[in-house]
Amino acid sequence: MAAVAKSSVAAADAAAQTGDPGAYLKTPQAAAQNDVVAATAPVVVVPDQRWFVVLATVPTSQPSAAAKLQQSIAKLVPADLIGNRSVSVYRTRISNSFAVTLGGGMSKADATQLAASIRRVPPFDDAFAQPDRDWTACDAKCLGAEVGR
Numbered sequence: 001m002a003a004v005a006k007s008s009v010a011a012a013d014a015a016a017q018t019g020d021p022g023a024y025l026k027t028p029q030a031a032a033q034n035d036v037v038a039a040t041a042p043v044v045v046v047p048d049q050r051w052f053v054v055l056a057t058v059p060t061s062q063p064s065a066a067a068k069l070q071q072s073i074a075k076l077v078p079a080d081l082i083g084n085r086s087v088s089v090y091r092t093r094i095s096n097s098f099a100v101t102l103g104g105g106m107s108k109a110d111a112t113q114l115a116a117s118i119r120r121v122p123p124f125d126d127a128f129a130q131p132d133r134d135w136t137a138c139d140a141k142c143l144g145a146e147v148g149r
Contacts, residue, residue: 053111055127
């Protein structure tokens with residue numbers, strides 16, 4: 001996990017500098033980062049209503065990239081898929097990454113169905129459903145006060 005996170009830092013940093021978080025999502029490093037988060041085994045029992053659609057994962061060393069990605073989701077995902085769902089950033093405990101998510105906690109079936117729909121939208125071809133594994137919601141302070149800029 002550490003090697004994947006380390007290789008993702010440069011790609012996330014470049015995306016944050018250019019202001020194009022979609023560019024990060026298209027990198028092999030972003031795909032590897034998502035694979036690590038998706039593959040980590042659950043260590044907590046997850047109620048059915050605590051599943052999320054993970055649009056992207058970003059190394060915790062790149063809070064500004066996570067914040068900029070969160071802000072740009074509305075431009076990248078069709079409004080009918082977003083609906084009244086919020087875009088949030090969580091700090092994961094197992095993989096120690098930021099997870100940029102769509103929707104609050106939902107059932108596994110709903111999260112799986114929404115993730116399948118989102119995967120048809122470039123550059124989110126590796127979006128996935130993931131249970132809350134003791135994640136912590138990130139606010140502006142957690143993301144280095146980048147939210148809302």
